Amino acid sequence: MNHLGNRARLRRRVAIDAAMVMVILVLMVQMWLLTATLESYLAGHHGVAAPALISSLVLFGFCGFLYRLVLRIDRDAR
Amino acid sequence: MDPKDGSAAKPAWSEEFSVYAAEDAYVQRRQFTKFLVLTSFGMVAGQAWIWMKALTAAAPAAWPEIVVARASEVAVGSVRFFTYPTPAEPCILIRRTNGEFTAFSQKCTHLSCAVYYAPARDRLECPCHEGYFSPVTGRVLQGPPPRPLPRVELQRRGDDIVAVRLVEGAEA
Numbered sequence: 124m125n126h127l128g129n130r131a132r133l134r135r136r137v138a139i140d141a142a143m144v145m146v147i148l149v150l151m152v153q154m155w156l157l158t159a160t161l162e163s164y165l166a167g168h169h170g171v172a173a174p175a176l177i178s179s180l181v182l183f184g185f186c187g188f189l190y191r192l193v194l195r196i197d198r199d200a201r
Numbered sequence: 202m203d204p205k206d207g208s209a210a211k212p213a214w215s216e217e218f219s220v221y222a223a224e225d226a227y228v229q230r231r232q233f234t235k236f237l238v239l240t241s242f243g244m245v246a247g248q249a250w251i252w253m254k255a256l257t258a259a260a261p262a263a264w265p266e267i268v269v270a271r272a273s274e275v276a277v278g279s280v281r282f283f284t285y286p287t288p289a290e291p292c293i294l295i296r297r298t299n300g301e302f303t304a305f306s307q308k309c310t311h312l313s314c315a316v317y318y319a320p321a322r323d324r325l326e327c328p329c330h331e332g333y334f335s336p337v338t339g340r341v342l343q344g345p346p347p348r349p350l351p352r353v354e355l356q357r358r359g360d361d362i363v364a365v366r367l368v369e370g371a372e373a
Contacts, residue, residue, distance in 0.1 A: 139230055146237045153244035160251050165310070166348050167369030169255035176248040186241040193234050 135196050142189045142196075149182050149189075156182075264366045269294055269304065271360045278320035282307070285353055285364045291315065292353050294362065295336050298323060302362055304353035305339050311346040325350065 160175040269283040269292075281294040283304075291307040295318050305325065307315050314329035324342060325334040332344030339350035354366040 139234075143230060143234055143237070146234055146241070150237055150241050150244070153241055157244050157247045157251075160248060162347065164251050164255055167351075169258070172248070172252040172255035176245070176252045179245045179248040183238075183241045183245045186238045190234050190238045193231055197231050 132200070135200050138196050139193050142193050146186050146189050149186050153179055153182050265364075266356075267364045268361045269355075269364050270362050272296075272302070272357065272362055273360055275302075275362075280318045283364070286367055290367075292364070293318065293325070294353075294355075295325075297336055301337075302355055302357075303336055304355055304364060305334070305336075306351040306353070306367070308350075309346055310341075310348040310350060311344070316350065 156175055156179055160171055163171045265286050267283070267285055269285070270281045275281050275294065275296045277296055277300055278298050279296055283292050283294060284290055285292045285304075292304055293307045293316065294302065294304040296302055298320060305316075309316050309327040309329065309332055311327065311330055311332050314327050316325045316327045316332075316334065318324075318336060319326050323336060325336050325339075327333070327344065327346065330345050332346040333342040334340065334346070334350050335342055339352045341347075341349060352368045353364045354368060356363045356365050
């Protein structure tokens with residue numbers, strides 16, 4: 124019984140770690156996107172701002188989903 | 202007392218600060234993930250700010266025509282400072298050693314330091330990080346600036362030199 128509990132805990136931990144790594148990767152993409160958009164804006168290419176904003180919003184939504192996933196796993200563990 | 206099961210209600214702080222070491226690891230990861238998601242929102246806010254700036258900073262429908270100097274008053278190898286198209290955007294008019302007039306935005310495309318004309322070397326120089334620009338086209342000759350200087354289109358009307366348009370430089 125205790126063995127099964129440990130395995131479940133290990134699975135939860137792996138799931139939370141994977142979600143965190145995904146959030147970090149998404150954040151890095153968002154940082155790159157922000158830098159590239161700013162550079163394009165300063166170069167006078169104003170047309171890229173709207174698509175970049177939409178992309179960043181989608182990535183933020185994914186981050187939010189992962190965060191909710193972490194919360195749910197955490198809640199189930201209690 | 203908890204009305205459902207009769208046990209003592211858990212205080213609010215116990216959600217964030219567990220007394221159990223195993224749970225503490227979960228709490229820290231959750232808080233860290235929360236911080237990352239907030240940072241992600243900060244990135245969205247930055248993108249939104251750029252988008253707002255892009256909406257408000259669109260090129261004017263008609264460029265103003267401004268007399269920036271009289272040709273007879275600018276000596277060969279000297280410069281005249283002016284603002285174009287708004288009073289917040291400093292520009293530099295150059296009379297090169299061959300007598301030709303050119304004008305550029307004075308803000309370096311690297312970190313917006315003011316560039317100046319070096320007649321001895323016939324180039325525009327940024328003193329902050331040694332970025333050099335061509336005084337003919339505004340293209341980057343050396344240094345960290347990523348783009349050419351925006352060029353002010355000039356027209357000669359008698360003795361007057363008139364700024365008629367600002368042309369963004371292509372990427373380097």
